[in-house]
Amino acid sequence: MTLQQNLKLDDVSLANYLEKQILGFKGPLTSNKFSDGQSNPTYLITAASGKYVLRRKPPGDLLKSAHAVDREFKVISALYKTNVPVAKAYHLCEDESVIGSMFYIMEFVDARIFWDPTLPKLNNLQRNAVYDEMNRVLTALHSVDIDSVGLSDYGRPGNYFQRQVSRWSKQYRDSETETIPEMDALISWLPKNLPVDDGRVTISHGDFRLDNMLFAKDSEKVLALVDWELSTLGHPFADLAYQCMQLRMQHGGLLSGLGGINRIELGIPTEEEYVAKYCQRMGIDNIPHWNFYLAFSFFRLASILQGVKKRSLIGNSSNKNAQQMAEQIKPLVKLAIKLIE
Structure with a gap:
C-alpha cells in the first residue's frame, strides 16, 4: 500500500466516530487532504454541521518524539482564551484504530495565507501592517503566563539552546544521508558557543513564519497561528531569530525569503x-x-x-515537494557558516 493510500480516510467511519465525540457534530462528511504542509497530514473536513480541520500523525516509522499532534492539541487548547490567536480545538483521538494514527479536530478558520513574503498583492501600508501584526502576535505569545494557562510542564527545564542543539544534532545524525562538511562544523561549533542561560522561558512556537498565520480576508489581522508541532517551553529569541532567518533566505522557490529584496521600496x-x-x-x-x-x-x-529528505527517500513523506525542499539543506548550512566565520 502506498503512502497516499495510507493517508486516505474512511469518511463514513470517521463521521460515526466524531458524532459521538464532538457536541453538535453531524455527518455525513467528506475529507480532502491539503496539499501544503510538510509534516503532519492535514485535512479539510466538510460535514453537515460545518467545516473542520483534522491533523494526524503520518503512518509508518517515525523519528522519536516527532509528529506530536497531542502536544499541538494541548497547546492550542491552553492558548485559546489568551491574546494569542489560535483555532479552537475540539477533540483529540489517541485511538489509532479510528483512522490509523493519532489525530485531532479543530475549527476551520476562513482566512487567507500569504505564501510570498513580498506580499505582492498588497500596498506598502498593508505590507507594513502585516509584518507589524506578526510582530504583535509573537510578543503576545512570549508574554503568556505559562503557569496560569497550565503549560508549566510543556517543556524540559534547563538551557533551551543546549537541549535543542543536542536534540537536532541527534535528529540530523539519525536521518543523515550524506556528509556535509559545513553541517559537521556547525554541530561542532554550536555547543561550544552557547550563550549563558539568561533564565528567559516562554512558549516557543518553533515554526513561527508568515505562512503559518491565517489572516482575515478584509484586514491585516491574524485570526490564527497554526502548525504547533515543534512548540515547547523555550527561549523567546529562538522564535524571533527563526523568523528573521527565513526572511534572510533567498527570495523565490519553496522556502522563499526576502534575500536580495529592497524592503524599503515595499514598505517592509x-x-x-x-x-x-x-x-x-x-x-x-x-x-x-x-x-x-x-x-x-x-x-x-x-x-x-x-528529516524530510530521509522520509522522502523511504517513501514516507506527505508532501510531493519534499525532495525539492531537501535541496535547501546545503544553502541553509552555508548561510549559517557565514554568521560564525
Whole structure:
C-alpha cells in the first residue's frame, strides 16, 4: 500500500466516530487532504454541521518524539482564551484504530495565507501592517503566563539552546544521508558557543513564519497561528531569530525569503527595525548573541529538512515537494557558516 493510500480516510467511519465525540457534530462528511504542509497530514473536513480541520500523525516509522499532534492539541487548547490567536480545538483521538494514527479536530478558520513574503498583492501600508501584526502576535505569545494557562510542564527545564542543539544534532545524525562538511562544523561549533542561560522561558512556537498565520480576508489581522508541532517551553529569541532567518533566505522557490529584496521600496521593515519593535513591545533594550541565534536557526531548519529528505527517500513523506525542499539543506548550512566565520 502506498503512502497516499495510507493517508486516505474512511469518511463514513470517521463521521460515526466524531458524532459521538464532538457536541453538535453531524455527518455525513467528506475529507480532502491539503496539499501544503510538510509534516503532519492535514485535512479539510466538510460535514453537515460545518467545516473542520483534522491533523494526524503520518503512518509508518517515525523519528522519536516527532509528529506530536497531542502536544499541538494541548497547546492550542491552553492558548485559546489568551491574546494569542489560535483555532479552537475540539477533540483529540489517541485511538489509532479510528483512522490509523493519532489525530485531532479543530475549527476551520476562513482566512487567507500569504505564501510570498513580498506580499505582492498588497500596498506598502498593508505590507507594513502585516509584518507589524506578526510582530504583535509573537510578543503576545512570549508574554503568556505559562503557569496560569497550565503549560508549566510543556517543556524540559534547563538551557533551551543546549537541549535543542543536542536534540537536532541527534535528529540530523539519525536521518543523515550524506556528509556535509559545513553541517559537521556547525554541530561542532554550536555547543561550544552557547550563550549563558539568561533564565528567559516562554512558549516557543518553533515554526513561527508568515505562512503559518491565517489572516482575515478584509484586514491585516491574524485570526490564527497554526502548525504547533515543534512548540515547547523555550527561549523567546529562538522564535524571533527563526523568523528573521527565513526572511534572510533567498527570495523565490519553496522556502522563499526576502534575500536580495529592497524592503524599503515595499514598505517592509528591515531586520533591525523588526527586532527593535519586538524589543520595544517586550520591554527589553537589545538582543546580544544575535548571530548565534541566527546560526542556530539555520542549523535547526537544515536538520528538519534532512528529516524530510530521509522520509522522502523511504517513501514516507506527505508532501510531493519534499525532495525539492531537501535541496535547501546545503544553502541553509552555508548561510549559517557565514554568521560564525
